[in-house]
Amino acid sequence: MIAAHAQARPRGIPRPWGLCAALFLVLALLVGLGVGSVGIGPGGIVRSSLAHLGIGHNPLSSVQDAILWQLRAPRVVLAALVGGMLAVAGASYQGVFRNPLADPYLLGVAAGAGLGATLVLAYGRSSTQLLPPAAFGGAALSVVLTYALGRSAGRQRATGALVLAGVMVATFVTAIQTFVQQEHTDTLVGVFNWLLGGFSTSSWTDVLVAAPYIAVSSVVLLLHRRVLDVLSVGDDEAASLGVDVGRVRLVIVVAATVGTAAAVSVSGLIAFVGIIVPHTVRLLVSTSYRAVVPLSLLIGAGFLALTDVLARTILSPQELPIGVITAFLGAPFFAFVLARSR
Amino acid sequence: MIELRDVDVDLGGAPTLRGVSFAVAAGEWVGLIGPNGAGKTTALRTLSGLVAYDGSITIDGEDARQLGRRELARRIAIVPQLPERPPELTVAEYVLLGRTPHLGYLAAEGAQDRALTARALDRLELARFAARALGSLSGGELQRAVLARALAQEAPILLLDEPTSALDLGRQQQALELVHSLRDDGLTIVSAMHDLTLAGQYSDRLVLLDAGRVVDEGPAEHVLSETNIARFYGASVRVLEEDGAVFVLPHRG
16 A cells, blocks of 8 residues: 555656756756857856856956857857747647647747748838737747648548648748748848847847746646646546646647747747657656656757757857757657657 | 436437436446447447537536536546557556546645545556556556546546456456446446446446437346347347346347
């Protein structure tokens, strides 16, 4: 009885893995802050942060300090926010659609957000405040279209159908987006740079624009981690366990879509983070969403912060669009997940 | 106590249930029988609130429509014929899902939920499987895990859809004996079954459905007549009675 009692505890996050993930994020942030044309050691970063809080003396020169806090910190923080968001959104879409291949990018969500953002850039005279709501409008429209199309293909082929529908919606939306983009040659360069995805121009303003959406969305998704486990037994059984499946699905999809749209609006299109990170957690730790959701947040944040370091160092002094790296890593990973999911 | 009155269900196309009325007393085991497509599964799904219906269903005198999904789940647990099994969930995690209707929307399980889960695992002799992945269980073990989840749900009414269809002869009996032993806790049971002999021996009363209507109901020795079975199943059988038990045997006419 005692033994059974102990085992009846859900696995949640095994403590060592929680620590590992947190440590990974801290290291990734330190690497992101320290690496670049001007190298800054972890000691310097920590002491400079303390100095800004009024503790002790700042060891960095004013130029180093400006590089660290005005150039690097916002891009590292933004990469971490976007990475965590895309990973959590991917995990949540996978749970809510019961589809291991669901991902903000593959569901057409990112492309829809891209269209919304392009419309703002083309017609809205680049008002950054408008970017997240416009991106959300496009993203929401795409996810609804994708889901409706995927469903119309029938339940038996749901996994394939949903992804195919996503590809179709993304292609269609991208066509409109490209049309708008080419029609407005004056904003072409801005749109194009934005689409490529990356953090080379990130500022604290971007962080402030995106952070509230990402924070609210992640908190909502974190709170639903147990409900996501209940959804894993399917709509009917979840309903017979007292879950209002329609409402729960709506809340989770809206939260994931709002967060994704905010992330996309400040970072452009970055594919596959929502596939790579949650599946890595599933392979290493647990398939329960109690572990997958919070660990995806931490590891996704660290992952994209590190990927951004690669993006700015591989071809230095040129920047490589970060989406190139995530796609390079993500496509083989996607093939692996596809093979595993039969 | 469950009461269906003039329940109609239309799942698009032909009506699936037509004017179905029957009652189940507290602590009773009622077996729904009938040929394929008679509406047994639909009747169970309707009772558990998964299907829209016309007419009235009352649970302990309260209108089922007014109860809401969560309250309904506290009163009725269903074991589907083909339960979904997320392969990598552990047995304990799966059984713990049964506590869902007792938890706040976003709350986590507490010590009491874990204790009740542990008791359900013990009750179905699954304690040693607690940490095993659901995907690694045999058909019979999975059946017990689903039953354990329903027990953890602590609902006084248990609906069983073809509880024995995937099991061999011995395991069919074991599963039904197990369900029978759960009646000690005062469970009310409604089951849909194909095997008429087993349905007759375990249920207190049978309700015979055909084409969405109740065509006969009563004790096994009344409902399981050669005429009824010839008429509604189109089957030629011999019905034997011995020691108060009814046996339905196929017979090449």
